[in-house]
Amino acid sequence: MRSIIDRLITTTLERLRHEGIFSPDTAFVFNVERPRDKNHGDFATNAALVLAKAARLPPRLLAEKIVAALPDTQNDVEKWEVAGPGFINFFLSDYSLHTIIPTIWQAGSQFGHSQIGAGRKIQVEFVSANPTGPMHLGHGRGAVTGDVIARLLQAIGCTVEREYYINDAGAQTLVLGRSVLIRYYALFGRAVTLPEGCYPAEYVVEIAQALRERDGDRWLAAELPAEPPPAVVDFAMAHCLGWIRDDLALLNIHFDTWFSERSLHQRGLIAQVAARLEEKGLIYEGILEPPKGKLLEEWEPRPQRLFRSSQFGDEVDRPLQKSDGTFTYFAADIAYHLDKAERNFDTLINIWGADHGGYIKRVQAALTALTGKPGLLEVRLVQMVNLFRGGQPVRMSKRSGTFVTLREVVEEAGSDAVRFWFLLRSAGANLDFDLELAMAKTNDNPIFYVQYAHARVHSVWRRLAEKGLPPHTVQRDQLARLTEPDERDLLRLLSRFPEVVENAALEKEPQKIPYYLLELAAAFHTYYNGHRILDEDADLRGARLSLIGAVGLVIANGLTLLGVHAPEQM
RNA sequence: GCGCUCGUAGCUCAAUUGGAUAGAGCAACGGCCUUCUAAGCCGUAGGCUACAGGUUCAAGUCCUGUCGGGCGUACCA
Incomplete structure (x- = not known):
């Protein structure tokens, strides 16, 4: 219907151009919109307001001329009027309004779907929570947001792929492995105090128990090793990933691709991407300025391999390699995003927690440098979730390990309530989730x-x-x-x-x-x-x-x- | 300090991406069940859209500045 009105106006404007009201080179850009106030009709256009200057006429007078030149529209439009500063309002006939009913009955579950995005291939990467523990509410919000963005894009005809990036390489996986191993020793009566930085939460014990169940005392040694055995680390991560998959399944969220960070290392893609940046002359050995406005006692000047992200819109250049020569997480992320870019998507969408906001520019910078396509990666930030019960905040502390998991909330409130509630606020706004209210009838x-x-x-x-x-x-x-x-x-x-x-x-x-x-x-x-x-x-x-x-x-x-x-x- | 983000009714939030008199829900007050689900509906009240400039026929929305909240701010991910 909107497009009919649109064409109607364009035709009329062309007619007026013939009469010399508009010069031959006047571009007809105007809106047709749904007025918020129903007294203003079903559709309204600002054409007369926007084009008044080109016509050298006061907006209302131009509107009158447009209205006078509008062709007859048989059954669809009952009347039109000039209103306000020069809007033209269109009132649909009852007959035209009624048409929507057979349209809906006929289209059924397809009503609302379209093909305006047909031919576009889009990837949505979301959740990507570290496989080092159960998911919390914030992960759940990101999960639901990403999933629904994917559903919406599919509804307009896009081809969409959902991807989860597994951070299965790097220091935090060793921390998990070590934490599990210590709990595992404790299960055999070998009490070891949990060092600083290890995960204190109860779920680590669960993993240790599962490990003992599978392997018995196989990982017990005379002395606790400095590094956890790789097999223990892998077991712990797989266990966590199992939880994550289960939690996502509870919310009816399923991924097409699970992408392993470790596979980037194994295929040598990180070194490869570093070399490519090197070739472009975008890498140099340098020392970063200490960050301002924040006291860093341990700061010392360190030479690092830096990427010239500031040439692509970032504030400062970012380290690709640490001073000991190993690659940073950022380097792996560049390789990952380049891999995605080379999979021929028209758009890459990332759903990130708001605490990763500072990371957007550097990844976009790297991607722009490598592909020459500045707009390829779009990042949506999702703000945190505060849990309430009957108006009272539920206290959580990550440090002491007392936090309510996503699973507990979904099991209590149900997937429908959790999903709907998470979608009720724009992603950029903090969200209060009240368990009692979400279940109220x-x-x-x-x-x-x-x-x-x-x-x-x-x-x-x-x-x-x-x-x-x-x-x-x-x-x-x-x-x-x-x-x-x-x-x-x-x-x-x-x-x-x-x-x-x-x-x-x-x-x-x-x-x-x-x-x-x-x-x-x-x-x-x-x-x-x-x-x-x-x-x-x-x-x-x-x-x-x-x-x-x-x-x-x-x-x-x-x-x-x-x-x-x-x-x-x- | 810098960057991102947010600031709208007492509270939680919308607002067709620049449109006309800024809307809902909650909380408050007053009404509606011999009729398809009262698990609902109707009405009243509530606003200088943080503040000050600017652009525009038109600004909650865009630009500049100020104030305030959140997040981030090298070899964590």
């Missing part, structure tokens, strides 16, 4: 409110059958009976759904879907309370059933995009 709880609207639609179907009435089918000629303002509100909302999906996908802003669904659910509840669906009048009844059926379908489609169930009964 009242309209304070947004997820319940939306699911209840869907269930109500289905309760009407059940009533229909109980009354012995025939199953419903849409009949176009009945729809003329939908004339109530509440019905028009619903029709307008329904017709917006594909635009909302498109917008949410393009902007990568999943929270637009829950907000839309809340709006639709509210309009439906209002309607349901004020009007009887199963009216005596068969035509009116048919029309209303067609309408609420469409509402039910759209709510279900919206929830499906969020990975949330649409129950038929509460």
